[in-house]
Amino acid sequence: xxxxxxxxxxxxxxxxxxxxxxxxxxxxxxxxxxxxxxxxxxxxxxxxxxxxxxxxxxxxxxxxxxxxxxxxxxxxxxxxxxxxxxxxxxxxxxxxxxxxxxxxxxxxxxxxxxxxxxxxxxxxxxxxxxxxxxxxxxxxxxxxxxxxxxxxxxxxxxxxxxxxxxxxxxxxxxxxxxxxxxxxxxxxxxxxxxxxxxxxxxxxxxxxxxxxxxxxxxxxxxxxxxxxxxxxxxxxxxxxxxxxxxxxxxxxxxxxxxxxxxxxxxxxxxxxxxxxxxxxxxxxxxxxxxxxxxxxxxxxxxxxxxxxxxxxxxxxxxxxxxxxxxxxxxxxxx
Amino acid sequence: xxxxxxxxxxxxxxxxxxxxxxxxxxxxxxxxxxxxxxxxxxxxxxxxxxxxxxxxxxxxxxxxxxxxxxxxxxxxxxxxxxxxxxxxxxxxxxxxxxxxxxxxxxxxxxxxxxxxxxxxxxxxxxxxxxxxxxxxxxxxxxxxxxxxxxxxxxxxxxxxxxxxxxxxxxxxxxxxxxxxxxxxxxxxxxxxxxxxxxxxxxxxxxxxxxxxxxxxxxxxxxxxxxxxxxxxxxxxxxxxxxxxxxxxxxxxxxxxxxxxxxxxxxxxxxxxxxxxxxxxxxxxxxxxxxxxxxxxxxxxxxxxxxxxxxxxxxxxxxxxxxxxxxxxxxxxxxxxxxxxxxxxxxxxxxxxxxxxxxxxxxxxxxxxxxxxxxxxxxxxxxxxxxxxxxxxxxxxxxxxxxxxxxxxxxxxxxxxxxxxxxxxxxxxxxxxxxxxxxxxxxxxxxxxxxxxxxxxxxx
Numbered sequence: 001x002x003x004x005x006x007x008x009x010x011x012x013x014x015x016x017x018x019x020x021x022x023x024x025x026x027x028x029x030x031x032x033x034x035x036x037x038x039x040x041x042x043x044x045x046x047x048x049x050x051x052x053x054x055x056x057x058x059x060x061x062x063x064x065x066x067x068x069x070x071x072x073x074x075x076x077x078x079x080x081x082x083x084x085x086x087x088x089x090x091x092x093x094x095x096x097x098x099x100x101x102x103x104x105x106x107x108x109x110x111x112x113x114x115x116x117x118x119x120x121x122x123x124x125x126x127x128x129x130x131x132x133x134x135x136x137x138x139x140x141x142x143x144x145x146x147x148x149x150x151x152x153x154x155x156x157x158x159x160x161x162x163x164x165x166x167x168x169x170x171x172x173x174x175x176x177x178x179x180x181x182x183x184x185x186x187x188x189x190x191x192x193x194x195x196x197x198x199x200x201x202x203x204x205x206x207x208x209x210x211x212x213x214x215x216x217x218x219x220x221x222x223x224x225x226x227x228x229x230x231x232x233x234x235x236x237x238x239x240x241x242x243x244x245x246x247x248x249x250x251x252x253x254x255x256x257x258x259x260x261x262x263x264x265x266x267x268x269x270x271x272x273x274x275x276x277x278x279x280x281x282x283x284x285x286x287x288x289x290x291x292x293x294x295x296x297x298x299x300x301x302x303x304x305x306x307x308x309x310x311x312x313x314x315x316x317x318x319x320x321x322x323x324x325x326x327x328x329x330x331x332x333x334x
Numbered sequence: 335x336x337x338x339x340x341x342x343x344x345x346x347x348x349x350x351x352x353x354x355x356x357x358x359x360x361x362x363x364x365x366x367x368x369x370x371x372x373x374x375x376x377x378x379x380x381x382x383x384x385x386x387x388x389x390x391x392x393x394x395x396x397x398x399x400x401x402x403x404x405x406x407x408x409x410x411x412x413x414x415x416x417x418x419x420x421x422x423x424x425x426x427x428x429x430x431x432x433x434x435x436x437x438x439x440x441x442x443x444x445x446x447x448x449x450x451x452x453x454x455x456x457x458x459x460x461x462x463x464x465x466x467x468x469x470x471x472x473x474x475x476x477x478x479x480x481x482x483x484x485x486x487x488x489x490x491x492x493x494x495x496x497x498x499x500x501x502x503x504x505x506x507x508x509x510x511x512x513x514x515x516x517x518x519x520x521x522x523x524x525x526x527x528x529x530x531x532x533x534x535x536x537x538x539x540x541x542x543x544x545x546x547x548x549x550x551x552x553x554x555x556x557x558x559x560x561x562x563x564x565x566x567x568x569x570x571x572x573x574x575x576x577x578x579x580x581x582x583x584x585x586x587x588x589x590x591x592x593x594x595x596x597x598x599x600x601x602x603x604x605x606x607x608x609x610x611x612x613x614x615x616x617x618x619x620x621x622x623x624x625x626x627x628x629x630x631x632x633x634x635x636x637x638x639x640x641x642x643x644x645x646x647x648x649x650x651x652x653x654x655x656x657x658x659x660x661x662x663x664x665x666x667x668x669x670x671x672x673x674x675x676x677x678x679x680x681x682x683x684x685x686x687x688x689x690x691x692x693x694x695x696x697x698x699x700x701x702x703x704x705x706x707x708x709x710x711x712x713x714x715x716x717x718x719x720x721x722x723x724x725x726x727x728x729x730x731x732x733x734x735x736x737x738x739x740x741x742x743x744x745x746x747x748x749x750x751x752x753x754x755x756x757x758x759x760x761x762x763x764x765x766x767x768x769x770x771x772x773x774x775x776x777x778x779x780x781x782x783x784x785x786x787x788x789x790x791x792x793x
């Protein structure tokens with residue numbers, strides 16, 4: 001076994017040893033079978049109690065609406081009269097005939113491919129920095145989290161200035177390095193990257209999850225690795241990444257779902273004011289869905305769009321789970 | 335968290351979008367479209383969000399003329415999503431103020447009621463009360479669907495300080511003579527590298543596409559409500575706009591430049607000489623009045639391709655939802671707010687406000703009614719002692735009668751969106767004007783067919 005491989009194996013092995021020791025001390029008091037099932041039952045009850053607010057909220061506010069949405073996706077829904085006329089799968093057939101569906105899905109996919117990896121990298125980078133801060137860490141955590149608390153409308157207004165192609169701070173910064181920045185908000189090729197930059201401003205929610213995961217990585221692993229001569233980069237890839245792989249996996253899934261539902265940033269920058277220029281490159285799927293519902297009042301078609309989005313997200317999530325599970329270290333499974 | 339739990343969480347988050355849509359459930363009914371002059375009860379009014387001195391005077395006038403009616407006023411701004419939710423939940427206001435360009439869409443869906451009988455009940459003739467183009471803006475399918483208000487036409491405000499410096503005269507800013515106009519623009523244009531410092535002429539393409547297309551003889555929506563973006567005459571308007579932007583740094587640089595304007599502030603584009611001329615709606619003259627000593631302005635009309643003054647209509651309007659419970663009071667209130675008496679009260683209130691403000695200028699009110707406009711103009715608009723400002727104010731009064739409606743359609747908003755797409759593609763050079771308009775027409779027709787499919791106007 002190479003030095004690198006032995007380091008990679010060190011992390012789960014150490015956790016296994018700790019877990020085994022804990023189990024051995026408990027097993028001295030009760031018959032193993034009974035104690036295990038009793039513990040599992042208690043854990044399950046506690047788990048359900050913890051998620052019960054979400055379950056109640058889901059059943060009361062969401063489940064019925066979801067079912068109704070599915071029903072009206074097979075109808076022509078008349079808002080004025082509140083009546084529905086069954087039209088079979090016509091709304092779903094229209095999904096394949098409307099060229100804007102493919103266009104908006106393409107824009108959304110491009111955004112997701114750009115945004116998700118960048119959000120993970122930036123959030124993890126910030127979390128690593130914060131994890132190193134000793135004194136005043138609470139202050140810095142608050143400061144780093146503040147962007148998440150800022151209303152998106154205010155953020156959009158600021159980014160309209162930051163991303164200005166002539167005088168924006170981002171292009172001024174690029175100018176120091178002799179780079180002529182693009183017309184971010186006007187040139188269709190740069191519209192989605194500019195929305196990604198705005199998204200990165202609110203990455204602190206993801207950062208907090210990474211920070212929690214980093215806090216759970218045992219320091220003795222780094223000490224062992226350090227004694228064996230592993231540098232910071234090797235420690236990061238051989239200890240940190242495997243140990244926080246669960247958090248990375250969770251964030252990738254949640255961020256992907258959020259990316260496919262992106263609405264606020266594009267709507268505020270390009271679609272809120274009808275007299276402003278709204279490039280087709282900023283037409284995200286959720287924006288088009290909103291237009292179908294609240295401009296065209298075609299709630300049947302909008303519902304079909306929502307269900308298509310659900311299926312796409314579900315398929316992508318399943319793939320991510322299948323592929324991702326191979327690389328994720330779960331403490332409970334060792 | 336197990337894989338199963340994570341999947342459930344993922345599914346529920348994505349289903350939220352579907353759930354939100356389905357939140358609108360139980361319906362409302364169309365109701366009667368007959369109106370009585372006798373108003374009573376409680377009136378729920380929504381979106382009268384412009385209660386300044388003018389608004390307050392009109393509200394007071396209407397209240398004093400609606401005896402026995404209790405008015406419950408929600409002054410938050412109109413929001414399509416909120417309106418939809420209120421309709422679906424049955425909690426519908428009796429009268430709503432919205433942008434006039436939305437009226438046909440709501441009418442086609444049966445969400446608002448036609449007001450022909452409302453006008454009849456109060457012996458008000460829409461044809462003689464409003465400018466024809468203003469009436470056209472709220473007419474659809476042979477009916478009038480709203481009580482329109484405020485029509486502040488676009489014209490061209492000149493920055494004579496910049497013009498004089500470049501040797502350009504007001505006669506050079508003539509949109510019916512594109513070659514002459516572009517020559518003048520080049521003379522006034524100043525750049526720092528490739529960044530504009532002074533635009534010769536800001537045509538406000540994305541804000542005024544209708545002015546440019548209709549001004550060159552084009553058509554956006556036909557009389558039946560169908561989009562006509564591929565009308566061959568629309569190409570001319572886009573070509574001229576492209577030439578205008580290309581003569582002064584290109585659309586992308588100009589758009590980024592105009593985005594930095596302090597439009598409503600003391601460092602606005604006329605104070606800072608960032609434009610030589612700009613297309614502006616009449617209300618912008620009011621914005622400039624506090625800076626009368628810092629700016630040097632005049633104005634000329636937008637000239638159509640045949641050399642005549644030309645403008646397009648816009649404004650807001652009062653509509654009555656189909657499911658409104660107190661339509662009689664709604665009708666009486668809306669017509670009362672738009673009556674000659676209300677506008678007279680508004681003119682007096684504005685004059686009183688301005689009298690108390692040293693150096694203030696009364697630029698008049700542009701109400702949507704030629705009689706009210708003429709009365710306020712004659713009674714309150716007096717020479718300011720600043721010839722350029724006076725010329726600017728008078729130019730708007732000169733053009734207000736030359737307005738044309740962009741047209742009304744069940745898919746009006748989507749047609750405007752497609753027009754914006756064609757405009758962007760053309761001005762950025764990614765498509766020729768005719769190709770961009772052809773693509774836009776195809777998309778707009780899809781939207782139109784979809785809107786007609788769902789249309790159930792209440793009559």
